[in-house]
Amino acid sequence: MKITCSQSNLVSSINMVMKAVSNKTTLPILECIFIEVTDQIKMTATDMEIGIETYVEGTIIEGGQVAINAKLFYEMIRKLPSSDVTIEVDENYTVHIKCEKSNLKIPAKSGEDFTPIPNVERSKGISLTQFTLKEIVRQTIFSTVENESTKLMSGELFKIEGRKLQVVSLDGHRISIRNVELKDENELTQVVVPGKTLNEVSKILDGGVEDYVDIYFTDRHILFEFGVTKVVSRLLEGEYYKINQMLTNDYSTKVTINKSELLSCIDRATLFIKESDKKPIILNIKDDSLFIKIDTNIGSMNEDISIKKEGKDLIIGFDPKFIMDALRVIDNDDVDIYFMNEKAPCYLKDAEESYRYVILPVNIRSANV
Amino acid sequence: MKITCSQSNLVSSINMVMKAVSNKTTLPILECIFIEVTDQIKMTATDMEIGIETYVEGTIIEGGQVAINAKLFYEMIRKLPSSDVTIEVDENYTVHIKCEKSNLKIPAKSGEDFTPIPNVERSKGISLTQFTLKEIVRQTIFSTVENESTKLMSGELFKIEGRKLQVVSLDGHRISIRNVELKDENELTQVVVPGKTLNEVSKILDGGVEDYVDIYFTDRHILFEFGVTKVVSRLLEGEYYKINQMLTNDYSTKVTINKSELLSCIDRATLFIKESDKKPIILNIKDDSLFIKIDTNIGSMNEDISIKKEGKDLIIGFDPKFIMDALRVIDNDDVDIYFMNEKAPCYLKDAEESYRYVILPVNIRSANV
Numbered sequence: 001m002k003i004t005c006s007q008s009n010l011v012s013s014i015n016m017v018m019k020a021v022s023n024k025t026t027l028p029i030l031e032c033i034f035i036e037v038t039d040q041i042k043m044t045a046t047d048m049e050i051g052i053e054t055y056v057e058g059t060i061i062e063g064g065q066v067a068i069n070a071k072l073f074y075e076m077i078r079k080l081p082s083s084d085v086t087i088e089v090d091e092n093y094t095v096h097i098k099c100e101k102s103n104l105k106i107p108a109k110s111g112e113d114f115t116p117i118p119n120v121e122r123s124k125g126i127s128l129t130q131f132t133l134k135e136i137v138r139q140t141i142f143s144t145v146e147n148e149s150t151k152l153m154s155g156e157l158f159k160i161e162g163r164k165l166q167v168v169s170l171d172g173h174r175i176s177i178r179n180v181e182l183k184d185e186n187e188l189t190q191v192v193v194p195g196k197t198l199n200e201v202s203k204i205l206d207g208g209v210e211d212y213v214d215i216y217f218t219d220r221h222i223l224f225e226f227g228v229t230k231v232v233s234r235l236l237e238g239e240y241y242k243i244n245q246m247l248t249n250d251y252s253t254k255v256t257i258n259k260s261e262l263l264s265c266i267d268r269a270t271l272f273i274k275e276s277d278k279k280p281i282i283l284n285i286k287d288d289s290l291f292i293k294i295d296t297n298i299g300s301m302n303e304d305i306s307i308k309k310e311g312k313d314l315i316i317g318f319d320p321k322f323i324m325d326a327l328r329v330i331d332n333d334d335v336d337i338y339f340m341n342e343k344a345p346c347y348l349k350d351a352e353e354s355y356r357y358v359i360l361p362v363n364i365r366s367a368n369v
Numbered sequence: 370m371k372i373t374c375s376q377s378n379l380v381s382s383i384n385m386v387m388k389a390v391s392n393k394t395t396l397p398i399l400e401c402i403f404i405e406v407t408d409q410i411k412m413t414a415t416d417m418e419i420g421i422e423t424y425v426e427g428t429i430i431e432g433g434q435v436a437i438n439a440k441l442f443y444e445m446i447r448k449l450p451s452s453d454v455t456i457e458v459d460e461n462y463t464v465h466i467k468c469e470k471s472n473l474k475i476p477a478k479s480g481e482d483f484t485p486i487p488n489v490e491r492s493k494g495i496s497l498t499q500f501t502l503k504e505i506v507r508q509t510i511f512s513t514v515e516n517e518s519t520k521l522m523s524g525e526l527f528k529i530e531g532r533k534l535q536v537v538s539l540d541g542h543r544i545s546i547r548n549v550e551l552k553d554e555n556e557l558t559q560v561v562v563p564g565k566t567l568n569e570v571s572k573i574l575d576g577g578v579e580d581y582v583d584i585y586f587t588d589r590h591i592l593f594e595f596g597v598t599k600v601v602s603r604l605l606e607g608e609y610y611k612i613n614q615m616l617t618n619d620y621s622t623k624v625t626i627n628k629s630e631l632l633s634c635i636d637r638a639t640l641f642i643k644e645s646d647k648k649p650i651i652l653n654i655k656d657d658s659l660f661i662k663i664d665t666n667i668g669s670m671n672e673d674i675s676i677k678k679e680g681k682d683l684i685i686g687f688d689p690k691f692i693m694d695a696l697r698v699i700d701n702d703d704v705d706i707y708f709m710n711e712k713a714p715c716y717l718k719d720a721e722e723s724y725r726y727v728i729l730p731v732n733i734r735s736a737n738v
Binding site for chain 1: 441444445448449450470471472473474475476633634636637640667668669670671672673674
């Protein structure tokens with residue numbers, strides 16, 4: 001195998017496929033990037049859960065294949081001058097790297113034991129802009145949770161129905177939902193995508209509003225395809241939580257409030273809460289003001305924010321982190337919050353329901369308000 | 370005590386004096402910022418080694434004093450809206466902070482037990498631009514070393530003689546020296562300034578080329594004065610190492626080399642060295658090329674760099690980190706390196722000797738070259 005590529009092309013391709021390389025594997029082959037040169041230069045890496053494949057532009061002098069330790073390979077290429085790099089593999093699978101006056105040699109492997117990433121049929125799928133996919137992941141990923149006994153909570157539901165994609169994550173205290181309009185009609189599809197996969201895909205995507213990602217589903221896999229790059233991931237098995245019973249449009253109090261004001265106010269209030277305390281933040285909703293009051297050993301704070309209110313007055317407590325997580329990913333200046341009573345979940349949503357965040361309150365009967 | 374200041378003024382002043390607040394103290398008063406309001410608003414903090422004092426612009430409504438937990442105070446002020454902040458202390462030393470619609474209250478202390486920072490006589494001193502002081506610290510601080518048994522190595526020698534300031538740090542394997550021209554004649558002064566003090570002062574300084582720092586010395590203290598801010602630090606006691614015997618201008622080989630080329634080449638070579646190995650990097654100096662070769666379990670590399678050479682050929686080994694540390698803080702494009710033999714320290718210096726870096730070689734007789 002012998003190829004010549006620009007250093008910058010190599011760096012960006014290696015950096016991309018490396019995202020699938022396992023950090024904590026005992027199988028040396030899973031620490032490798034597999035390079036396969038036929039009429040194209042293909043790079044692949046996988047940790048058996050997620051696999052990434054891309055093609056590098058370059059000149060092919062001789063075909064072949066090799067598996068190179070990903071970290072070492074990346075560091076070496078990254079530290080070369082920004083010039084043409086020639087990579088040659090000899091019969092002992094020693095990799096010879098030449099760039100200007102630099103000659104590097106590293107032992108590698110044939111890659112015979114490298115597991116190719118599964119071939120995913122492209123029959124069922126949707127297309128989103130990179131921007132949209134990155135955004136919906138950012139706006140929901142925070143309410144996934146790593147937990148062996150509730151494996152499904154570490155993933156996100158992708159539910160496609162007609163012209164609608166609904167992305168859901170939940171952690172037992174809250175539900176995050178984003179709804180996206182699709183271009184075409186689709187049959188009903190529900191898959192649970194590992195949170196880790198969504199994080200890695202988000203990191204690789206440029207996030208352009210004109211660049212598309214094609215997403216294909218089978219029973220066991222999801223495929224993200226963009227440019228010359230493919231990311232394949234296993235899906236999480238099992239039936240996702242039934243959330244419809246928790247989604248109501250009823251309310252007895254509706255508050256419209258400036259998002260940034262509420263966010264900074266709660267952020268300040270958290271200074272008075274030791275993390276170990278788990279003390280709730282109390283919202284006291286009156287006619288045209290929301291009063292926030294906190295009093296702990298550290299000190300006390302009270303503040304009020306002008307609101308528009310419909311319905312009843314209410315005093316209700318929340319874990320401040322849950323409110324802040326939701327407010328941080330809502331782009332609107334004003335936000336509508338709907339309450340039923342002090343024990344029922346509140347929800348934040350916009351008129352079109354492009355988002356909905358459902359948050360369980362904390363019982364404040366016992367709390368020292 | 371009652372004052373009104375802008376939130377941004379408060380944040381920058383607290384952030385400055387906070388640098389002297391101890392992270393690991395058992396004395397609560399040392400975790401505090403002491404605020405003293407007479408006809409000015411003065412903030413002070415100290416960990417008993419270093420003390421920082423500054424004045425905050427603002428409106429004084431009533432004089433007084435208070436000691437407030439620095440971290441909490443900083444976080445609170447930082448999270449307030451960028452507006453006017455009123456700070457009032459009541460008879461129980463509770464601090465009432467008001468900013469727009471936010472009312473915060475934190476318990477504080479009278480500060481009676483706060484140790485004022487020592488008054489340093491301004492009879493012996495020099496003046497440097499903030500830029501120069503920041504630069505010489507950056508260019509020498511890396512060869513200080515924290516070590517209880519060789520306390521002086523954790524500091525830097527400031528030696529003033531005539532119109533010359535010499536700043537020296539050393540760690541047993543290398544010496545870093547920067548020489549700075551002063552505006553005025555000075556009598557001989559030698560003090561050893563703690564590295565921590567220099568780091569903190571560097572962080573506070575804007576680093577402008579037009580802004581000056583006045584530096585005053587007594588037998589036990591150093592005072593840095595700039596704008597409305599004073600930093601006082603204890604000096605390290607004891608006589609600094611005699612370095613003159615290690616500073617020669619003799620050489621049998623002189624190499625002129627492009628600094629960036631050498632730095633990136635050594636940087637690449639270090640990829641082949643496990644940190645635990647302590648394997649040296651071998652420089653093979655021939656007529657018009659410097660050959661760098663490394664061969665380890667990880668792989669091998671060879672590379673050559675064009676040089677201008679005077680004197681004899683030489684093969685010599687170094688800890689690559691020491692060469693890189695020096696090259697990184699030298700601003701010139703080309704650098705002159707002087708060698709005597711494979712066992713004697715080499716030195717890097719410019720013609721005016723604004724800098725000199727002395728580095729001990731590693732014995733390569735036993736090493737596997």
